[in-house]
Amino acid sequence: MRLSTVTLLTLAAFVAQDSSTEASPIPNQATNALPHASESSQAANPVEMMALTPSLAVSIPEMMESPSFSSTEFSTKDLTSVSITNVLDQTWLAELVKISNGEHQSQMKSPISVAQLSSGSALNYEFSQTITLLNTLLIVATLVPSITILFFWLVRRLIVKEIVTQAQKQLNHIDNLEAQLKASKQRYQQLIKELEFQITTAQESINFLNREAKVSKSSIEQVETLKSQFVLRLQGMISEVQDLKEKTLKELEEKTRETKQFILPETSVSLNGLSPSPHSTESLPKKLVDSTVIQTTKPSQSSESMIADDYLKKGEAFLHEGQLNQALNFLEQAITTNSQLGEAWFKKATILGRLQRYNEALIAYDEYLNLYPDKYEGWYNRGNILVRLQRYNEAIESYDQAIKIKPDDYESWHNRGAILRKFKRFDEALESYNKALEISPNKYEILHNRGNVLAKLQRYEEAITSYQQAIKINSEKWELWSNQANALSALERYQEALESLEKALDLKPYHFELLKNKGNLLGKLNRNSEALDAYQKAIQIKPDSYEACFEYGENLVKLQHYAEAITLYEQAINLKPDSAASWRSKGMCLEKLEQYPEALASYDAALSCQSDDAETWRYRGSLLSKLKQYPEAISSLGKAISIQKELRTAKNPTISLSSQPEAFN
Numbered sequence: 001m002r003l004s005t006v007t008l009l010t011l012a013a014f015v016a017q018d019s020s021t022e023a024s025p026i027p028n029q030a031t032n033a034l035p036h037a038s039e040s041s042q043a044a045n046p047v048e049m050m051a052l053t054p055s056l057a058v059s060i061p062e063m064m065e066s067p068s069f070s071s072t073e074f075s076t077k078d079l080t081s082v083s084i085t086n087v088l089d090q091t092w093l094a095e096l097v098k099i100s101n102g103e104h105q106s107q108m109k110s111p112i113s114v115a116q117l118s119s120g121s122a123l124n125y126e127f128s129q130t131i132t133l134l135n136t137l138l139i140v141a142t143l144v145p146s147i148t149i150l151f152f153w154l155v156r157r158l159i160v161k162e163i164v165t166q167a168q169k170q171l172n173h174i175d176n177l178e179a180q181l182k183a184s185k186q187r188y189q190q191l192i193k194e195l196e197f198q199i200t201t202a203q204e205s206i207n208f209l210n211r212e213a214k215v216s217k218s219s220i221e222q223v224e225t226l227k228s229q230f231v232l233r234l235q236g237m238i239s240e241v242q243d244l245k246e247k248t249l250k251e252l253e254e255k256t257r258e259t260k261q262f263i264l265p266e267t268s269v270s271l272n273g274l275s276p277s278p279h280s281t282e283s284l285p286k287k288l289v290d291s292t293v294i295q296t297t298k299p300s301q302s303s304e305s306m307i308a309d310d311y312l313k314k315g316e317a318f319l320h321e322g323q324l325n326q327a328l329n330f331l332e333q334a335i336t337t338n339s340q341l342g343e344a345w346f347k348k349a350t351i352l353g354r355l356q357r358y359n360e361a362l363i364a365y366d367e368y369l370n371l372y373p374d375k376y377e378g379w380y381n382r383g384n385i386l387v388r389l390q391r392y393n394e395a396i397e398s399y400d401q402a403i404k405i406k407p408d409d410y411e412s413w414h415n416r417g418a419i420l421r422k423f424k425r426f427d428e429a430l431e432s433y434n435k436a437l438e439i440s441p442n443k444y445e446i447l448h449n450r451g452n453v454l455a456k457l458q459r460y461e462e463a464i465t466s467y468q469q470a471i472k473i474n475s476e477k478w479e480l481w482s483n484q485a486n487a488l489s490a491l492e493r494y495q496e497a498l499e500s501l502e503k504a505l506d507l508k509p510y511h512f513e514l515l516k517n518k519g520n521l522l523g524k525l526n527r528n529s530e531a532l533d534a535y536q537k538a539i540q541i542k543p544d545s546y547e548a549c550f551e552y553g554e555n556l557v558k559l560q561h562y563a564e565a566i567t568l569y570e571q572a573i574n575l576k577p578d579s580a581a582s583w584r585s586k587g588m589c590l591e592k593l594e595q596y597p598e599a600l601a602s603y604d605a606a607l608s609c610q611s612d613d614a615e616t617w618r619y620r621g622s623l624l625s626k627l628k629q630y631p632e633a634i635s636s637l638g639k640a641i642s643i644q645k646e647l648r649t650a651k652n653p654t655i656s657l658s659s660q661p662e663a664f665n
Contacts, residue, residue, distance in 0.1 A: 308338035410439035478507035580610035
């Protein structure tokens with residue numbers, strides 16, 4: 001391509017303008033001539049003359065062959081007096097124009113060596129090299145615009161790649177922080193769940209108290225009704241007794257008259273010559289009547305007492321045989337006969353508890369405790385009934401009463417600890433369990449529950465010790481082995497945890513949770529092939545478990561079985577469509593299989609479930625970078641970084657780094 005002379009002259013003028021600008025006078029700075037310069041070189045090229053001036057920052061281009069330099073020094077005034085036209089005619093670009101027009105051809109002259117320059121002009125010489133390079137690039141850009149466009153396209157691509165690489169490096173540097181944030185998020189969600197559970201429990205307790213208040217009100221009304229009925233019945237009984245008394249008196253009076261007619265004449269014989277007086281004969285029937293009434297009353301009371309005892313004994317006999325309804329009927333008859341018979345109330349409450357008629361059982365225990373308030377058995381059983389009714393605070397109070405009466409009753413301490421553990425009052429529960437163990441140190445149930453409380457307090461070493469003591473007493477409980485495995489896993493002692501879990505599986509070989517936990521432990525030990533077998537057995541038992549399907553898929557990814565893992569992730573998604581983790585993992589597997597459009601769609605589905613998932617945004621950005629969709633890739637990676645910064649700002653000041661323990665049975 002041949003450029004016009006006008007274009008080249010324009011470029012030359014631009015370069016000359018820069019040169020003339022740099023040649024402006026500088027105060028207190030003198031010029032030095034090169035040594036051994038010829039005097040005949042006074043008419044040398046002005047561009048070459050400026051290159052010799054140490055104060056001028058003009059680069060030395062490759063010079064056309066010209067006369068030698070003169071030793072005559074050019075002053076600043078002489079340089080500035082040169083006209084723009086002469087400068088244009090004498091620049092190397094003007095020479096290049098002449099060459100292009102065929103007007104001037106000559107060989108290139110070697111550039112001046114830096115060694116020929118004085119020490120003061122070395123820096124200017126280096127800067128002049130930069131100006132030369134820029135001038136050369138300008139000429140190339142003008143002569144060959146296609147190369148310029150290609151050059152800038154390559155520069156742009158390199159810059160974009162560098163930006164993506166730097167973003168990837170930045171994300172890789174904060175992987176550890178991301179893991180901490182993820183764990184913090186899980187703990188935060190767990191705390192929210194626990195708070196919601198406590199709020200729900202409190203609400204249920206309030207609702208239960210309201211229901212109990214209504215029931216109590218109705219019970220009071222029933223008691224008043226029974227009281228009225230009892231009073232009426234008592235009045236009827238009194239009337240019947242009065243009628244019976246009057247009838248008895250009449251019969252006695254008739255018998256007395258007959259006695260007077262037949263007995264008094266025989267007894268009219270004088271004693272010691274004295275005959276009975278009329279007063280003595282009149283008083284005889286009255287004493288006889290009084291003694292008869294007294295005798296009839298006492299046998300009646302004795303008969304009632306014996307009947308109540310008989311009912312009680314029959315009720316106990318049926319209770320011993322397991323015929324609860326028949327036993328209950330006889331006990332109620334005993335109570336009807338003698339309401340002060342406390343043992344009948346106690347037996348009745350026991351039977352009602354077995355029949356799950358807890359409200360009636362509670363009333364019976366209250367009646368028993370009204371008669372015998374110092375019987376710890378009544379308070380203990382009453383607490384058990386209140387637990388069945390989910391009236392836990394009242395149950396604790398009842399157990400406390402039993403402990404006051406009998407401080408060495410380990411069962412009351414144990415049940416009290418169980419309730420406190422249920423309400424997550426772990427320190428108080430641990431104190432109750434320790435009291436129970438002081439009384440009865442060989443009860444594996446207490447040691448087991450104590451271990452569970454210690455695990456909740458993250459005191460795993462002590463929990464393991466408690467489990468081991470319980471196992472020594474009773475090694476046939478799979479729950480003990482399972483909970484010990486959980487505690488060992490929390491301490492990252494995975495091999496020991498696996499051994500304990502195997503003991504549990506020996507006792508319970510087809511338990512879903514045990515098999516799933518075994519797969520998890522094997523995965524942590526990198527025994528992934530064995531973990532697959534455990535997960536397969538777990539899913540066969542419970543195929544609708546989202547957790548088992550997802551964990552199975554994660555294990556397949558470790559073995560690089562991406563196609564099978566996708567099947568498991570899809571099964572997990574069917575069970576839980578809003579699982580962002582399943583969608584993300586599926587997308588990663590599709591990306592590994594180079595199914596990029598499907599992988600991108602899976603990432604988008606994960607973000608529709610959870611838009612603030614920084615990890616998904618990062619994977620999406622990396623995939624878009626592979627697809628050379630750099631603007632979208634940068635946007636996704638930037639979104640990931642932004643979310644992580646927000647998490648650091650929002651979470652770090654408020655969320656504790658302590659993790660919650662695993663669930664224990």
